[in-house]
Amino acid sequence: xxxxxxxxxxxxxxxxxxxxxxxxxxxxxxxxxxxxxxxxxxxxxxxxxxxxxxxxxxxxxxxxxxxxxxxxxxxxxxxxxxxxxxxxxxxxxxxxxxxxxxxxxxxxxxxxxxxxxxxxxxxxxxxxxxxxxxxxxxxxxxxxxxxxxxxxxxxxxxxxxxxxxxxxxxxxxxxxxxxxxxxxxxxxxxxxxxxxxxxxxxxxxxxxxxxxxxxxxxxxxxxxxxxxxxxxxxxxxxxxxxxxxxxxxxxxxxxxxxxxxxxxxxxxxxxxxxxxxxxxxxxxxxxxxxxxxxxxxxxxxxxxxxxxxxxxxxxxxxxxxxxxxxxxxxxxxxxxxxxxxxxxxxxxxxxxxxxxxxxxxxxxxxxxxxxxxxxxxxxxxxxxxxxxxxxxxxxxxxxxxxxxxxxxxxxxxxxxxxxxxxxxxxxxxxxxxxxxxxxxxxxxxxxxxxxxxxxxxxxxxxxxxxxxxxxxxxxxxxxxxxxxxxxxxxxxxxxxxxxxxxxxxxxxxxxxxxxxxxxxxxxxxxxxxxxxxxxxxxxxxxxxxxxxxxxxxxxxxxxxxxxxxxxxxxxxxxxxxxxxxxxxxxxxxxxxxxxxxxxxxxxxxxxxxxxxxxxxxxxxxxxxxxxxxxxxxxxxxxxxxxxxxxxxxxxxxxxxxxxxxxxxxxxxxxxxxxx
Amino acid sequence: xxxxxxxxxxxxxxxxxxxxxxxxxxxxxxxxxxxxxxxxxxxxxxxxxxxxxxxxxxxxxxxxxxxxxxxxxxxxxxxxxxxxxxxxxxxxxxxxxxxxxxxxxxxxxxxxxxxxxxxxxxxxxxxxxxxxxxxxxxxxxxxxxxxxxxxxxxxxxxxxxxxxxxxxxxxxxxxxxxxxxxxxxxxxxxxxxxxxxxxxxxxxxxxxxxxxxxxxxxxxxxxxxxxxxxxxxxxxxxxxxxxxxxxxxxxxxxxxxxxxxxxxxxxxxxxxxxxxxxxxxxxxxxxxxxxxxxxxxxxxxxxxxxxxxxxxxxxxx
Numbered sequence: 004x005x006x007x008x009x010x011x012x013x014x015x016x017x018x019x020x021x022x023x024x025x026x027x028x029x030x031x032x033x034x035x036x037x038x039x040x041x042x043x044x045x046x047x048x049x050x051x052x053x054x055x056x057x058x059x060x061x062x063x064x065x066x067x068x069x070x071x072x073x074x075x076x077x078x079x080x081x082x083x084x085x086x087x088x089x090x091x092x093x094x095x096x097x098x099x100x101x102x103x104x105x106x107x108x109x110x111x112x113x114x115x116x117x118x119x120x121x122x123x124x125x126x127x128x129x130x131x132x133x134x135x136x137x138x139x140x141x142x143x144x145x146x147x148x149x150x151x152x153x154x155x156x157x158x159x160x161x162x163x164x165x166x167x168x169x170x171x172x173x174x175x176x177x178x179x180x181x182x183x184x185x186x187x188x189x190x191x192x193x194x195x196x197x198x199x200x201x202x203x204x205x206x207x208x209x210x211x212x213x214x215x216x217x218x219x220x221x222x223x224x225x226x227x228x229x230x231x232x233x234x235x236x237x238x239x240x241x242x243x244x245x246x247x248x249x250x251x252x253x254x255x256x257x258x259x260x261x262x263x264x265x266x267x268x269x270x271x272x273x274x275x276x277x278x279x280x281x282x283x284x285x286x287x288x289x290x291x292x293x294x295x296x297x298x299x300x301x302x303x304x305x306x307x308x309x310x311x312x313x314x315x316x317x318x319x320x321x322x323x324x325x326x327x328x329x330x331x332x333x334x335x336x337x338x339x340x341x342x343x344x345x346x347x348x349x350x351x352x353x354x355x356x357x358x359x360x361x362x363x364x365x366x367x368x369x370x371x372x373x374x375x376x377x378x379x380x381x382x383x384x385x386x387x388x389x390x391x392x393x394x395x396x397x398x399x400x401x402x403x404x405x406x407x408x409x410x411x412x413x414x415x416x417x418x419x420x421x422x423x424x425x426x427x428x429x430x431x432x433x434x435x436x437x438x439x440x441x442x443x444x445x446x447x448x449x450x451x452x453x454x455x456x457x458x459x460x461x462x463x464x465x466x467x468x469x470x471x472x473x474x475x476x477x478x479x480x481x482x483x484x485x486x487x488x489x490x491x492x493x494x495x496x497x498x499x500x501x502x503x504x505x506x507x508x509x510x511x512x513x514x515x516x517x518x519x520x521x522x523x524x525x526x527x528x529x530x531x532x533x534x535x536x537x538x539x540x541x542x543x544x545x546x547x548x549x550x551x552x553x554x555x556x557x558x559x560x561x562x563x564x565x566x567x568x569x570x571x572x573x574x575x576x577x578x579x580x581x582x583x584x585x586x587x588x589x590x591x592x593x594x595x596x597x598x599x600x601x602x603x604x605x606x607x608x609x610x611x612x613x614x615x616x617x618x619x620x621x622x623x624x625x626x627x628x629x630x631x632x633x634x635x636x637x638x639x640x641x642x643x644x645x646x647x648x649x650x651x652x653x654x655x656x657x658x659x660x661x662x663x664x665x666x667x668x669x670x671x672x673x674x675x676x677x678x
Numbered sequence: 679x680x681x682x683x684x685x686x687x688x689x690x691x692x693x694x695x696x697x698x699x700x701x702x703x704x705x706x707x708x709x710x711x712x713x714x715x716x717x718x719x720x721x722x723x724x725x726x727x728x729x730x731x732x733x734x735x736x737x738x739x740x741x742x743x744x745x746x747x748x749x750x751x752x753x754x755x756x757x758x759x760x761x762x763x764x765x766x767x768x769x770x771x772x773x774x775x776x777x778x779x780x781x782x783x784x785x786x787x788x789x790x791x792x793x794x795x796x797x798x799x800x801x802x803x804x805x806x807x808x809x810x811x812x813x814x815x816x817x818x819x820x821x822x823x824x825x826x827x828x829x830x831x832x833x834x835x836x837x838x839x840x841x842x843x844x845x846x847x848x849x850x851x852x853x854x855x856x857x858x859x860x861x862x863x864x865x866x867x868x869x870x871x872x873x874x875x876x877x878x879x880x881x882x883x884x885x886x887x888x889x890x891x892x893x894x895x896x897x898x899x900x901x902x903x904x905x906x907x908x909x910x911x912x913x914x915x916x917x918x919x920x921x922x923x924x925x926x927x928x929x930x931x932x933x934x935x936x937x938x939x940x941x942x943x944x945x946x947x948x949x950x951x952x953x954x955x956x957x958x959x960x961x962x963x964x965x966x967x968x969x970x971x972x973x974x975x976x977x978x979x980x981x982x983x984x985x986x987x988x989x990x991x992x993x994x995x
Contacts, residue, residue, distance in 0.1 A: 392740075394740035394741060394742060394796075395739075395740040395741075398740070398741055401740070402741070405742075409785075409788070412788065413781070414781060414784065414785045414788065415778060415781045415782060415785065420781060423777075424775075424777050424778070424781075427777055427821065428775075428777060428834060431825050431828050431829070431834060432834075434825070434829055434990065435829065435832070435993070439994070442990055446983070446986060446987065446990065449818075449821055449822060449825055449986075450818050450821075450822055450979075450983060451818075452818075452821075453817045453818030453819070453820070453821040453822065454815075454817065454818040456784075456817050456818075457784070457813070457814035457815060457816070457817030457818060458814055460784055460788055460810075460813070460814050460817070461810050461811070461814040464788050464791055464792060464810055465810075467792065468791065468792045468795040468796070468806070469795070471740075472739075472740055472742055472792060472795050472796040472798075473738055473739070473740075473795055473796055473797065473798035474738045474798045533834070534828075534832065534833065534834055535775050535777075535834035535835070536772065536775070537775060537778065538772075541773075542773065542778065545756070545759075545770070545773065546752060546756060546782075549752040549755050549756060549759070550748050550749065550752045553748050553751055553752060553755070553903075554748060557748075557899060557903075560729065561729045561730075561898075561899040562729075562730065562731070562732065562733070562898070562899070563733075563899075565732040565733065566732065566733045566734075566735060567732060567733070567734045567735070568734075568735050568736075568737050569734050569735070569736070569737060570736065570737050570738070571736040571737070571738050571739075571797045571798055571799045571802075571895050572799065572894060572895055573799050573800075573801075578738060578798055578799055580798070582798070582799065582800050583795075583798045583799075583800065583803060584795060584800055584802070584803020584804060584806065584807060588803065588804075588807065589795075589803065589806070589807045589810070590807075591807065592807060592808065592811040592968070592969070592972075593811060595969060595972075596811075596815075596972045
């Protein structure tokens with residue numbers, strides 16, 4: 004495709020998003036469908052453009068220049084919009100543009116039946132408008148090539164998602180939304196300040212100019228800017244300890260929008276962070292890489308442990324997002340550290356693994372949230388303890404969810420496994436010749452990632468087995484029916500996406516060499532790194548053929564005709580859902596093993612029914628999971644703020660003279676500073 | 679010898695020896711405990727009987743109940759195909775990357791756990807919860823243990839690790855710190871195979887069982903598949919540990935007449951020695967209370983970590 008065709012496609016994808024938003028405003032029964040269809044189609048165009056550029060030979064698409072034929076006199080074109088701003092996609096941002104577009108396609112299709120079904124709960128029109136605007140914000144952030152554009156679209160994205168969290172208007176959602184608003188704006192403020200420090204206060208500086216200016220900064224300014232950017236981008240990605248907003252906000256957002264936020268939205272801060280690190284700053288200090296690594300590892304461990312003990316499906320998946328973002332940041336941290344310590348191969352491989360995990364995470368997490376939407380509306384509860392039995396009632400749908408859950412647990416041969424394999428294998432390879440600092444970091448990484456991978460499997464198996472298998476635990480779950488095609492197809496396709504991404508990982512790795520790094524040593528069939536090789540497609544073929552041969556043997560040599568259905572053996576009594584293992588019980592060993600960290604509090608209340616026999620009693624158990632961050636960080640900070648506000652409140656004593664005196668004082672101070 | 683032939687020989691030998699290994703363990707255990715015990719080849723007859731029997735499917739279960747046995751058994755067969763057990767340098771040797779093997783093991787455990795929960799009884803759920811805990815906490819230990827071997831031998835496939843250390847006594851002599859990793863490997867094998875002190879494979883008592891609890895509701899061919907998968911896993915781990923500990927060479931592409939016979943014979947000898955050791959262990963120590971298993975797992979973890987740390991230190995010096 005020629006550059007101008009791609010440019011037109013890009014414009015169509017952005018304008019289409021806006022048109023979808025406008026269509027949603029029309030008060031007509033078909034507006035909802037039309038809006039989502041337009042959104043899906045324009046996002047599809049966007050996906051084609053993004054994938055073409057990401058897999059292309061490294062051309063950069065700059066708007067508006069690319070729309071015009073090359074002028075003979077070399078004249079350039081500008082649009083009188085936003086101070087002649089230039090928008091563009093290079094190979095690196097094209098990866099993220101593809102992620103956003105692909106996820107949007109599936110979410111828009113899913114939204115058609117989902118929102119109609121939820122009409123009593125949400126205002127469909129506003130959710131549609133907000134979703135389209137959110138996508139517009141995501142596209143804008145990626146396309147921006149300067150600070151003001153980036154920050155403007157960042158704000159559009161943040162404010163729109165604030166309203167999305169607020170969508171059902173409940174008290175819980177209001178609380179979550181304000182927490183989100185505060186956290187996201189503290190983050191945005193930090194990013195803005197960081198950018199200004201890097202650019203020396205110039206609002207309109209282009210990112211490419213910024214790269215030059217940054218080299219001339221004083222060390223202190225540079226360090227402060229880096230710290231601010233890490234806090235800003237890190238808090239938006241849900242890194243511990245800035246993650247508190249994430250489970251709350253994810254818990255309240257409608258699923259169609261949530262899949263977009265959790266799949267595509269969460270990769271945007273990652274994009275910003277990598278954009279700064281790889282293209283703008285000349286090299287980071289040691290403390291910075293160690294901080295990134297530590298924050299990432301901490302988030303991965305904390306996220307996965309809370310995911311294991313969480314019993315609310317939405318929040319479980321939210322914690323899994325914290326875990327995955329933690330892993331990605333840990334990979335970036337290792338890449339930075341390895342770069343400083345002279346292990347260039349590891350830098351490359353870790354960055355590739357981070358990008359690949361981001362790709363895979365976008366696919367499986369949006370798929371899982373879409374699936375959670377189906378499971379939760381079928382069982383009318385977010386608690387895993389009220390689900391169960393969905394696999395028997397909805398076999399097609401639940402098979403897709405099983406695949407997604409295994410993908411999220413990084414099982415072979417799905418995408419996330421390849422990312423973790425690449426990372427761990429490269430670490431093992433790099434250990435041979437690593438410097439002492441790096442060696443310590445790498446050994447810790449090996450142990451931690453192994454732990455996180457194991458726990459992630461625990462969390463995902465728990466989610467799937469308790470939520471979907473065995474007897475239904477509620478009447479609603481008992482009457483669940485297989486969802487319609489428009490709902491299932493996006494989920495199935497996202498599950499396939501995770502599989503295909505894994506199988507064709509060598510190809511994908513080959514093409515995300517966007518960062519001008521030498522391409523990882525990948526043949527057409529296998530990934531080679533750190534002295535190990537992995538051929539995902541052959542692994543899949545081998546595993547598949549083993550299963551196939553077994554199935555064939557079973558058909559030929561054993562009795563498949565005679566089969567009896569009988570109740571589960573339970574010491575002679577009939578089995579009821581109340582006897583099933585619950586999510587709480589399932590994760591009990593982990594809660595016990597990590598009780599020093601998780602600080603769960605269990606309270607059992609026993610009320611005797613028969614006065615003479617204390618053993619015949621009704622028991623109720625409550626389990627609360629305390630969060631260290633709330634108790635130690637946010638609550639004290641809140642107290643401090645309230646105290647300060649009370650102190651400041653004393654100024655507001657209602658006397659006009661005093662206020663005028665204050666104004667005069669302020670004027671004096673200003674004059675002294677100004678002169 | 680042709681690599682394809684090597685893999686074929688190994689597959690045939692392992693798949694046919696597998697039932698014997700669980701029979702032998704039970705036989706040794708019975709003799710050590712002063713009982714007469716059943717013949718070691720009883721499992722062959724048991725499995726053959728099960729295959730002919732009618733299948734009973736739990737009314738509470740879903741498609742997972744039928745799919746799980748295939749995946750669980752496939753995971754064990756995968757190990758039997760790719761790991762260096764009887765032969766080294768087979769055609770599938772490149773699949774024995776330790777990270778992949780660890781992940782395939784975990785995949786098998788995951789499906790076993792889901793099958794355990796699918797029937798809806800508290801027995802299955804309890805076993806599932808325990809199995810999942812053990813399998814997921816072992817992941818890091820497996821990675822660290824094999825990372826130490828990978829570092830010492832300079833290769834990441836388990837096949838390569840054994841091939842480069844054709845004489846294990848030399849490997850241990852030149853890298854004595856690997857002893858710690860070997861101990862970790864043995865602890866991993868005990869936990870993975872639900873043996874003492876983590877699980878008691880001989881009971882059907884809810885307080886003690888892990889593996890048995892999950893497959894309580896299986897019958898007929900499905901039960902045969904589940905049981906065979908676990909005995910296959912036992913065989914694989916027994917031979918893997920034996921190959922890391924005992925110095926007799928495996929069959930390779932360069933083996934000829936005499937050494938082929940020797941390797942085959944030694945396979946049987948190794949299996950008998952390891953299984954006898956397992957039976958001895960199970961007759962002399964007590965099973966751990968489940969909530970104390972974390973100490974066992976933590977011990978294995980630090981053993982593996984120390985092994986890796988010493989391997990790295992020795993490289994620096």
